[in-house]
Amino acid sequence: MTSILTNNGATAALATLRSINSDMESTQNRISSGYKVETAADNAAYWSIATTMRSDTKALGTVQDALGLGAATTDVAYTALESSIKVVDEIKAKVTAASEPGVDKDKIQKEIKQLQDQLVSISKSASFSGQNWVYHTASAGAGTQSIVGSFNRDNSGNVSLTTLEYDTANSSLVEVDSSGSYVTSVGKGLLSSNIEYTNASGSTATTSFSVLTLDVSSADLTEALKAVDKVLQDMTDAAADVGALNSRIDMQTTFVADLKDSFDKGVGKLVDADMNEESTRLKALQTQQQLGIQALSIANSSSQNILSLFR
Known part of the structure; x- marks a missing residue:
């Protein structure tokens, strides 16, 4: 039936054209923004996952900064230990020289004093x-x-931080009290405390001096030599511990960087638009739009053809 009040063909063509225009608008938005899921309305599940992962990625960026600070701190501590080992090695050589007969111990002590000040x-x-x-x-x-080492989220969504811990008592070279005097208790500073060592009889003995207060002009040089050598061993162990921590920080920094990249890639797969696909789809929609406009034009012209029946 042909009617001048209701044009079913035009109505159908218009509905199709509206659908094509809507799809074209969505496609153009994806092309302009680069996202196929930009808001929760696009895909609530993917948008929620992407939002959470972006937040976690930002937290990992902060972890990277913390690791960088930790690496710098351990680098400085290691450098100090390494430099101090070289100076104590010099003191050990001076103590050995002072043990030679006829040597002016006072002059050697002046050299040792300069090394102690350097420490x-x-x-x-x-x-x-x-x-x-x-x-x-x-x-x-x-x-x-x-040192903050990582940001974690478990299967239940609970978050936590992984930390790298180090007791600086193990690397302490000098410790002073509130008056500025050296703390002489054993273990309170490798250079400033009295030294516990193994004497010639195999027993544990403690000196009445530290590396910083050693005076070869009055000390038992055999005892001093054993004590200084013990300090060197302890400093070497401390430097090894700090170096191991530094190495772990480097590995953790690399891991966090790789983890961030993985998160970014995962989020991209969920919400990024495939520009090749979208451009192809846009071309198809443009063609459909032209055909839809043509179909609507044909449907609208059918009512004009009724006039010819009355001529």
């Missing part, structure tokens, strides 16, 4: 961002330092 200078200057792992005072004593 204190190294320890005090080994500070980064307010942290010093080798020089400790009454107000900034040795203790466990935590």
